[in-house]
Amino acid sequence: MKINLVNIKKAKKLLDKGDCVAVPTETVYGLAGNAYSDNASKKIFILKKRPKYNPLIVHYRYIRCLKKDCELNHDFFKLYKKLCPGPVTFVLNLKKDSRISRFVTNNKSSLAIRFPKHPVIRGLLKKIEYPLAAPSANLTTRLSAVSSADVKEDFGKKIKYILEGGKSSLGLESTIIDLRNKPTILRLGALEISSLKKILKKKVLIDLNSKKVQAPGQLKLHYSPGLPIRLNAKNIGDNEAGLFLKKTKKLRKNYFYLSKSGSLNQAAKNLYSTLRKIKKSKYKSIAVEKIPNFGLGKTINDRLIRASRYQ
Ligand code: TXA
Ligand code: MG
Numbered sequence: 397m398k399i400n401l402v403n404i405k406k407a408k409k410l411l412d413k414g415d416c417v418a419v420p421t422e423t424v425y426g427l428a429g430n431a432y433s434d435n436a437s438k439k440i441f442i443l444k445k446r447p448k449y450n451p452l453i454v455h456y457r458y459i460r461c462l463k464k465d466c467e468l469n470h471d472f473f474k475l476y477k478k479l480c481p482g483p484v485t486f487v488l489n490l491k492k493d494s495r496i497s498r499f500v501t502n503n504k505s506s507l508a509i510r511f512p513k514h515p516v517i518r519g520l521l522k523k524i525e526y527p528l529a530a531p532s533a534n535l536t537t538r539l540s541a542v543s544s545a546d547v548k549e550d551f552g553k554k555i556k557y558i559l560e561g562g563k564s565s566l567g568l569e570s571t572i573i574d575l576r577n578k579p580t581i582l583r584l585g586a587l588e589i590s591s592l593k594k595i596l597k598k599k600v601l602i603d604l605n606s607k608k609v610q611a612p613g614q615l616k617l618h619y620s621p622g623l624p625i626r627l628n629a630k631n632i633g634d635n636e637a638g639l640f641l642k643k644t645k646k647l648r649k650n651y652f653y654l655s656k657s658g659s660l661n662q663a664a665k666n667l668y669s670t671l672r673k674i675k676k677s678k679y680k681s682i683a684v685e686k687i688p689n690f691g692l693g694k695t696i697n698d699r700l701i702r703a704s705r706y707q
Pocket of ligand 2: 532540
């Protein structure tokens, strides 16, 4: 992807003023603002209709900038060396004298951070003097955006500028690992857990429902296209959309597939855009065939289970 410096300048100008701008990343598009500014951070929550207790991820380009905001430990350096920039988010202890807005963290003593790989957001981060707080650029509980058109669909003119970056190459959010104590996965994502285990060479815990503690039940529904979803479907009704992992031979009008060959990586990349396509085709419900539960299939199943809570 070629970087357009004129576009980056436009985004910078708005961000410097405390406005929000949508930015591309290799995982999903983000709705970005200056993480050091209370006003910019508050705007993100309002635009996204996000409950204020749900903290934001902050995006960096340089480790020297991160050092000003977070306590870095041995596990962090090991993973950083091998995986960054890339689709992984680390939860670390916030430094007492960090300038991160308290609205970004909701006054927590920890901060979720990542080093995105997409050249356009990296080009932008190079030009600005602050890190970018950016949740996924979608309305709360809905599907994340993997293209500028998706962002437009959710926000229309409410966002002043969308920095173009083409389709997100991974199409699923980053994997979140809490590194403050024993390494613990908080969200499955575009990076497989096995890669983290291999590098850390120690046990990695998994706690995917820690949010329940903060807000019982409120975040159970997520990643929803706004349609009922039936999982592990064996038959597809004539009036519902059928979603398959692999292109089938008997492809009917209401059949959609995530990958021609059945590749889970390809399917991960196409998941959100295919669900959006189904929604636009006016089907009233979706029946998904069983998706294998290994590799990125685990993340796909995690997203589908949360989306299937829509009623
Ligand atoms: O791939 C991604 O991670 C994308 C791109 C834009 O970077 N961002 C993203 O952000 O998915 P968002 O806000 O949609 O999801 C961030 C998740 C939320 O579930 C939030 O609860 C969790 O990160 N989070 C943020 N700060 C945290 C913290 N200090 N401790 C634990 N979880 C945290
Ligand atoms: Mg999100």
